[in-house]
């Protein structure tokens with residue numbers, strides 16, 4: 263019956279023991295909504311009795327059917343069900359009956375595996391649990407159940423860690439223990455390894471001590487931001503690893519300090535207040551990227567100016583701003599050209615006029631200098647995680663209402679294709 267086989271193909275039913283019945287189609291209207299009902303029969307010769315284990319023989323006989331209704335994925339947005347008559351058998355060895363099972367559906371479940379697979383696919387996209395439930399005509403608890411089955415598929419390899427790791431943290435869901443959750447990934451591939459609910463030191467230690475000593479010793483570099491508990495953590499659990507401070511965080515420290523300097527200057531010099539407020543981007547920009555040849559009219563200036571002359575004018579208005587700007591630009595350049603000797607040189611012999619904010623940043627640099635040296639010697643960065651954390655924020659916003667950290671984490675791992683469903 264080729265036509266019927268095609269219908270089974272369209273419905274994506276792969277179990278060869280399922281055959282359509284003669285009048286296989288029926289429609290049903292439930293609460294004004296159309297449903298497709300496809301009627302079929304499941305029949306095959308069982309290998310043995312599942313109760314007593316006796317191999318199939320003449321004492322295991324057919325014993326009527328069990329009718330079940332299995333939800334299939336929607337067909338052109340119409341809810342579709344398979345009305346499946348499953349063959350029952352009576353075993354005369356043990357006098358018990360049993361029903362045949364199909365690969366299309368799990369035992370005692372009326373939601374077909376294909377529906378669950380469809381839910382699983384939807385979970386990798388950015389939609390809320392409620393939307394996914396509605397789209398697949400299942401309840402929210404079914405969606406959660408599919409997520410759980412994903413979760414079971416994680417097999418942690420505790421005897422392996424990649425050579426290069428990067429660490430970061432993100433603001434977690436409210437229910438999480440600890441406001442910040444911890445995430446770490448392979449610094450070469452960007453693949454997430456795991457997420458830990460709480461970034462407190464004792465929690466992270468516990469987490470990493472689950473890995474074998476050999477796995478921990480194989481870690482050679484770890485990229486982090488300037489968060490000192492991570493440093494003591496790495497020294498203890500990854501004794502062979504070099505600590506690398508993420509480049510972005512090194513730049514951020516000094517640019518934030520310089521920006522605070524600008525705001526302070528803005529508030530204490532009313533005559534250049536507007537100009538400092540309007541042209542803040544030019545001040546933060548690397549000096550060599552400023553345009554010095556194109557002169558035009560700028561708001562706040564009476565004569566023609568270039569980006570460079572604006573900056574020169576602004577910093578000439580305050581000694582603190584002038585000294586701070588030069589130090590900021592010098593450090594930026596040393597970082598950009600990866601010149602550690604130059605960088606270290608700028609940390610000593612400080613101009614007395616630099617702002618207190620910059621002084622604090624310099625002290626932080628000095629504190630972490632041995633790890634900053636490692637940064638200058640590598641191309642590794644936390645870039646992957648910064649991007650990922652942006653995505654996590656989106657997941658939090660749309661896929662919300664995760665009351666528990668567990669679901670939030672599972673969903674993050676699913677959207678990163680870290681987990682495969684069991685279907």
Ligand SMILES: [Zn+2]
Nearest residue numbers: 311314353356
């Ligand atoms: Zn039996």
